[in-house]
Amino acid sequence: MYDLKFGSDGLIPAIAVDAATNEVLMQAYMNEEAVEKTLETGEAYYWSRSRKKLWHKGEESGHFQKVKSVFADCDRDCLLLYVEQVGGIACHTGSRSCFFNEIKRFGDMPGNVRVLRVLSDTIKDRAEHPKEGSYTDYLLAKGVEKICKKVGEESTEAVIAAMKGDNRELSNEIADLFYHLFVLMFASGIDYTDALKVLEERHDCGADTPAREAKPVKKK
Secondary structure (H helix, E strand, C coil), rough: CCCCCCCCCCEEEEEEEECCCCCCCEEEEEEHHHHHHHHHHCEEEEEEEECCEEEEECCCCCCCCEEEEEECEEECCCCEEEEHHHCCCCCCCCCCCCCCCCCCCCCCCCCCCCHHHHHHHHHHHHHHHCCCHHHHHHHHHCCCCHHHHHHHHHHHHHHHHHHCCCHHHHHHHHHHHHHHHHHHHHHHHHHHHHEEEEHHHHHHHCCCCCCCCCCHHHHH
C-alpha cells in the first residue's frame, strides 16, 4: 500500500499536525485499514492498541480531524497528517495538543505562530459568547468603520515607534496592530489563513514585495 512500511505488528506511526500552524497535535498508530479509511473519507482513522480496534478520531468526543494532506517520510515508515482539528482539542485530556509535558528548556523559546490561531479563536469566541467589558465585543458592535480607524491608529503608532528606534515599543505596537487586523478580518468574514494563502502564492511565484501580484510568469 503506497509502498508504506508497516512494523511487525502491522502498524505505522502517524503524527497529526495543525495544517495552518504546523503545531504538533498528537501521535498515534495506523494499520492498513486505518490508512485506507483516512484516504477514502478525508477524516483521521487510527488503530487503538489498547482497545485492539479501529478508531475514528472524534467518534466519542466530537473532536474529529479533517485531513488536508498526508505525507510519508523518506523511509515510508512514518506518516504525517496535516489536519483541521475540529473543536480545537486533540488530546483525550482536553488539551489542545498531547505534547504539554515539558522535560527541559534550553533558553527562551521564540514566539510561535500558533498564537495567531489562539487570537483568532478568542475573537470568534467573544463574538459567540459576549462578555461584559470586552474590548473585542465593543469593536465588533461598532462595526468595520470603527475597526478600520483603530487599524489606522495602530499603524501610525507602529511607524512612530520605528522612527524613534524603540524596538520594544515597536514590538508592542505591531502586536496591537495584529490584534486589530484580526478583529477586522473576523468582522469582514475572512480568516487569517486566507491572508497566509496569499503570502504563500506570492512566495511561490518569487514575489518579494506586497505590490507584486501572484501571477504566473509568462514565457517569452
